Amino acid sequence: MTRPSPGWRDPDRAGSLRLAALFFRVGAQNELQYRLNFVVQLLQSILGVAAGLVGLAVVFAHTNNLGGWSRPQLLVVMGIFLMMNGITQAFIQPSMNLLIADIQKGTLDFPLTKPVDAQVLVSVRSVDIWQAADSLIGLIIVIVGLVQQDVAVHLVDIVSFVLLMLMGTVTIYCFWLMLASTAFWLIKTDEMQELFQGLYRTGQYPVGIYPGWLRYGITFVVPLAFAITVPAEALTGRLEHLALVGAAGLTLALLVISRLLWRKGLQRYGGASS
Amino acid sequence: MIERPAVRVQSLRKAFDVPVRQPGLKASIGALFKRETREVVAVDELNFEVGAGEVVGFLGPNGAGKTTSLKMLAGLLHPTSGTAEVLGFTPWQRQPAYLRKMALIMGNRNQLQWDLPVLDSFELVRSIYRLPRQQFTDTRDEMIALLELGALVDKPVRNLSLGERMKAEIAGALLHLPAVLFLDEPTIGLDITMQKRIRTFVAEYNRKQGATVLLTSHYMADVQALCKRVIVIDHGTVLFDGGLQRLADEFGSTKTIVARLDVADGEKLDTYGRSATNRGDGTWSIQVTRSEVAEVTGRLLAEQAVVDLTIEDPPIEDVIERVFSRGSTPA
Numbered sequence: 001m002t003r004p005s006p007g008w009r010d011p012d013r014a015g016s017l018r019l020a021a022l023f024f025r026v027g028a029q030n031e032l033q034y035r036l037n038f039v040v041q042l043l044q045s046i047l048g049v050a051a052g053l054v055g056l057a058v059v060f061a062h063t064n065n066l067g068g069w070s071r072p073q074l075l076v077v078m079g080i081f082l083m084m085n086g087i088t089q090a091f092i093q094p095s096m097n098l099l100i101a102d103i104q105k106g107t108l109d110f111p112l113t114k115p116v117d118a119q120v121l122v123s124v125r126s127v128d129i130w131q132a133a134d135s136l137i138g139l140i141i142v143i144v145g146l147v148q149q150d151v152a153v154h155l156v157d158i159v160s161f162v163l164l165m166l167m168g169t170v171t172i173y174c175f176w177l178m179l180a181s182t183a184f185w186l187i188k189t190d191e192m193q194e195l196f197q198g199l200y201r202t203g204q205y206p207v208g209i210y211p212g213w214l215r216y217g218i219t220f221v222v223p224l225a226f227a228i229t230v231p232a233e234a235l236t237g238r239l240e241h242l243a244l245v246g247a248a249g250l251t252l253a254l255l256v257i258s259r260l261l262w263r264k265g266l267q268r269y270g271g272a273s274s
Numbered sequence: 275m276i277e278r279p280a281v282r283v284q285s286l287r288k289a290f291d292v293p294v295r296q297p298g299l300k301a302s303i304g305a306l307f308k309r310e311t312r313e314v315v316a317v318d319e320l321n322f323e324v325g326a327g328e329v330v331g332f333l334g335p336n337g338a339g340k341t342t343s344l345k346m347l348a349g350l351l352h353p354t355s356g357t358a359e360v361l362g363f364t365p366w367q368r369q370p371a372y373l374r375k376m377a378l379i380m381g382n383r384n385q386l387q388w389d390l391p392v393l394d395s396f397e398l399v400r401s402i403y404r405l406p407r408q409q410f411t412d413t414r415d416e417m418i419a420l421l422e423l424g425a426l427v428d429k430p431v432r433n434l435s436l437g438e439r440m441k442a443e444i445a446g447a448l449l450h451l452p453a454v455l456f457l458d459e460p461t462i463g464l465d466i467t468m469q470k471r472i473r474t475f476v477a478e479y480n481r482k483q484g485a486t487v488l489l490t491s492h493y494m495a496d497v498q499a500l501c502k503r504v505i506v507i508d509h510g511t512v513l514f515d516g517g518l519q520r521l522a523d524e525f526g527s528t529k530t531i532v533a534r535l536d537v538a539d540g541e542k543l544d545t546y547g548r549s550a551t552n553r554g555d556g557t558w559s560i561q562v563t564r565s566e567v568a569e570v571t572g573r574l575l576a577e578q579a580v581v582d583l584t585i586e587d588p589p590i591e592d593v594i595e596r597v598f599s600r601g602s603t604p605a
Contacts, residue, residue, distance in 0.1 A: 015404070022401050026394050027387075030430075109350055110385035113378050114402050115370035121402070125387070267352075 027127035041130040067209035075145030082138030089131035151237040168227030174254035184265030280486040281324040286356035318510035331501035339510035377452035381459035417445040437468035536579035
């Protein structure tokens with residue numbers, strides 16, 4: 001029996017980004033009609049930020065320094081945490097939730113009958129653009145933090161930051177894809193979103209402040225460190241070149257591993273109905 | 275030149291491993307360590323060919339293996355053994371060149387983007403299949419006209435009624451002008467008018483594009499209107515493969531003689547055939563076996579004042595039912 005040809009040999013592979021861009025654009029355009037959603041989402045984001053700021057205020061009522069991070073620098077971490085959260089909720093999570101539902105119901109048929117890489121198709125099917133409000137507020141908080149800290153930020157830092165944010169996005173995407181792919185084997189995966197959110201919340205603080213075992217957990221098991229703390233390091237003058245290389249390596253590794261897991265799951269997928 | 279069949283299926287078999295769970299807590303805990311599975315054969319030794327441009331009805335009771343077969347032909351499932359070839363491709367290799375020429379439509383499923391207006395969804399289809407703009411626009415507009423979608427295309431899919439959505443689904447699935455079409459219950463749950471509209475459209479598409487169509491439906495009207503040939507399967511194997519008329523001849527053991535008599539409440543005709551029912555107004559319908567047709571007709575004409583007389587095949591549903599009952603209890 002022949003196995004499906006691996007996607008990276010497909011001639012249409014080059015069109016993946018084009019396809020993703022189009023799906024996101026059409027989805028976003030459509031959602032832009034519902035402006036009230038934006039207001040609601042913005043209010044929600046602001047509430048979330050307020051809660052976060054209260055947390056920070058409590059911490060700094062007792063100390064001026066948390067694991068070597070000053071108050072404005074922790075603001076930067078929190079801002080990046082929010083930015084990533086917005087990106088995840090707007091562009092990654094909606095499609096992944098759809099994917100999980102499709103696998104569970106045995107309705108993951110149509111993306112597989114299209115002449116494009118199925119992974120691309122299932123990853124771009126849905127957007128929830130207003131969730132990106134978090135990213136906007138996050139960016140503002142990052143800027144506030146940067147202005148307040150007494151470390152100069154150079155162009156190279158910003159470039160590193162942008163690169164690391166991109167890699168962080170890919171990292172989280174891969175993590176989500178692996179999480180969703182477990183649905184091929186597990187039956188009850190309803191709590192995926194809560195599980196992810198729970199883990200993600202630990203990213204609100206730099207990984208360095210957590211005790212050893214937890215630190216390794218959120219660095220390597222759930223690579224949140226690379227998605228949030230490392231970009232923050234770039235903006236607060238503590239990024240080591242090695243970390244940049246490490247983040248790139250990890251991103252690549254995750255891309256490959258998540259794709260393998262996805263393909264393994266696809267092979268298993270038999271369609272729940274007869 | 276002999277044309278190559280569009281679909282060729284040989285000894286196709288698909289078995290699923292289904293976990294078996296014994297009742298009781300002890301057994302459940304045991305199953306954690308040693309999982310017992312039972313093999314369920316959905317498709318077994320399936321053999322058939324479909325010529326290019328043919329419309330074939332795929333019939334069978336629920337669980338007969340129709341959908342599993344279609345899913346294998348559409349490349350979604352790997353068979354346990356056997357081969358299939360569609361347009362020269364092995365479907366489950368899912369080569370883009372094959373997927374570009376194939377469409378799968380399932381009546382109870384939705385493949386358009388739920389939240390997007392129909393037109394936007396079509397646009398995404400265009401980019402997935404990389405259709406040239408002009409060709410896409412022409413096809414799209416033609417489908418919109420044929421299926422009377424004009425007033426609907428600006429609405430999000432979720433706001434459409436079931437029938438409207440199905441029309442939009444079909445248009446969306448055919449924008450790339452596939453050469454082979456797998457339709458799984460395309461008219462399920464639709465009202466008669468909508469069923470008719472979709473039937474006409476599929477026939478039209480088959481005629482214009484010369485597309486090969488494999489169709490499953492529980493509505494015999496679909497099958498009668500579209501398919502000259504039917505493949506009846508049950509328990510995953512072919513029970514009958516041939517023309518609809520032959521199916522009726524072979525398996526329809528009875529015929530119905532409808533006779534209208536001169537006198538409105540004439541004598542009872544119970545003595546003719548196996549059973550006779552008065553439809554009122556002097557019209558009787560008499561069930562006879564095939565071999566009795568000539569004799570009973572002759573007697574009727576000789577002994578009764580018959581004004582009008584027709585001989586009808588039994589409804590196709592009844593015929594199919596007989597095929598199944600014969601398939602499960604070998605004669």
